[in-house]
Amino acid sequence: MGLCIPNYIYLPRDFVYILFMLFKPVVPVRRLPLRILLSLLLVFGLTGMVEAKKVSSKTSTPAKELFGHMKVPAQMKPQPIGSYAKGCLAGAERLPANGSSWQAMRLSRNRYWGHPELIAFIEKFARTVTEKDNWPGLLVGDLSQPRGGPMMGDHASHQIGMDVDIWLNPMPNKRLSKRERENISAVSTIKNRREINPKVWTTGHAKILRRAALDKQVARIFINPAIKKEMCKWSKQQKDRSWLRKLRPWYGHHYHFHVRLKCPKGASSCKNQNPPPPGTGCGKELAYWLSDKPYRRTPPKPGEKIKKKRPIRLADLPKRCVAVLNDPGEIKQAAVKR
Numbered sequence: 589m590g591l592c593i594p595n596y597i598y599l600p601r602d603f604v605y606i607l608f609m610l611f612k613p614v615v616p617v618r619r620l621p622l623r624i625l626l627s628l629l630l631v632f633g634l635t636g637m638v639e640a641k642k643v644s645s646k647t648s649t650p651a652k653e654l655f656g657h658m659k660v661p662a663q664m665k666p667q668p669i670g671s672y673a674k675g676c677l678a679g680a681e682r683l684p685a686n687g688s689s690w691q692a693m694r695l696s697r698n699r700y701w702g703h704p705e706l707i708a709f710i711e712k713f714a715r716t717v718t719e720k721d722n723w724p725g726l727l728v729g730d731l732s733q734p735r736g737g738p739m740m741g742d743h744a745s746h747q748i749g750m751d752v753d754i755w756l757n758p759m760p761n762k763r764l765s766k767r768e769r770e771n772i773s774a775v776s777t778i779k780n781r782r783e784i785n786p787k788v789w790t791t792g793h794a795k796i797l798r799r800a801a802l803d804k805q806v807a808r809i810f811i812n813p814a815i816k817k818e819m820c821k822w823s824k825q826q827k828d829r830s831w832l833r834k835l836r837p838w839y840g841h842h843y844h845f846h847v848r849l850k851c852p853k854g855a856s857s858c859k860n861q862n863p864p865p866p867g868t869g870c871g872k873e874l875a876y877w878l879s880d881k882p883y884r885r886t887p888p889k890p891g892e893k894i895k896k897k898r899p900i901r902l903a904d905l906p907k908r909c910v911a912v913l914n915d916p917g918e919i920k921q922a923a924v925k926r
């Protein structure tokens with residue numbers, strides 16, 4: 589029986605590491621004759637040069653595990669493939685950790701990858717809110733993984749490099765260290781699920797949300813129902829309130845707002861979501877979100893089986909995602925680094 593190495597294990601580094609861990613308890617490395625150690629490194633170094641086995645669309649491994657282990661993008665023409673919650677991303681671009689008016693957070697998650705249009709949007713939006721809305725700058729949370737796709741925990745969407753989470757906390761007036769970017773906690777902007785926290789919420793928040801919603805590239809923005817309520821109230825005297833339509837109440841989203849861009853022009857593999865329903869959404873829809881209904885869970889009837897949701901598999905995603913996953917981008921990139 590041959591040794592089967594799934595291609596999401598990074599060769600040769602991870603493999604040598606695994607080997608090291610296996611030997612460690614038996615023979616301390618320092619006492620291993622140098623020759624044996626060197627030959628082991630050579631053998632497994634060479635194994636790493638042989639391209640890892642391709643993943644087939646038939647694999648039963650959940651897609652989030654396959655995509656979650658990818659460290660660098662597929663070196664292909666940038667393209668979002670599929671829909672926001674069922675797709676992947678070719679040719680992703682990295683959001684730099686620092687810009688003129690933003691800082692990327694939680695860098696260890698490696699979710700700072702997006703379609704070049706999303707990266708350009710973040711740069712433009714950060715600059716505009718700083719210049720026109722007197723906002724101190726943006727703290728940017730998750731975009732997508734290097735090849736998009738489903739994630740291990742947290743998000744159902746963010747799969748095609750067109751979604752970004754932007755913190756509702758303004759950027760501090762200093763360059764944050766790597767550690768600070770991991771550890772600083774966001775402050776909630778709501779008091780409870782019906783009211784914002786007036787000690788945290790400012791007109792600045794309202795202005796940047798409106799600015800994002802007015803942008804033609806933006807398809808929708810997810811925010812907490814209490815924030816939507818505040819936005820409806822704040823904009824009451826304004827002539828144009830059509831932008832309110834794009835502010836979609838959703839669970840959570842009081843530490844950050846989630847901006848979703850429309851598919852780039854000509855991106856034939858990208859599937860847009862239906863536009864939000866007409867109107868401001870400040871009437872019935874908001875009333876529903878402020879009621880208990882969205883939070884009510886109907887208990888299962890006696891004898892009723894609770895269906896466990898099967899995780900998304902590679903075969904559930906557009907066919908082209910198999911090629912995105914199997915692109916040797918990471919191996920090329922690793923070779924360049926050495």
Ligand SMILES: [Zn+2]
Binds near residue numbers: 743752753845846
């Ligand atoms: Zn999000």
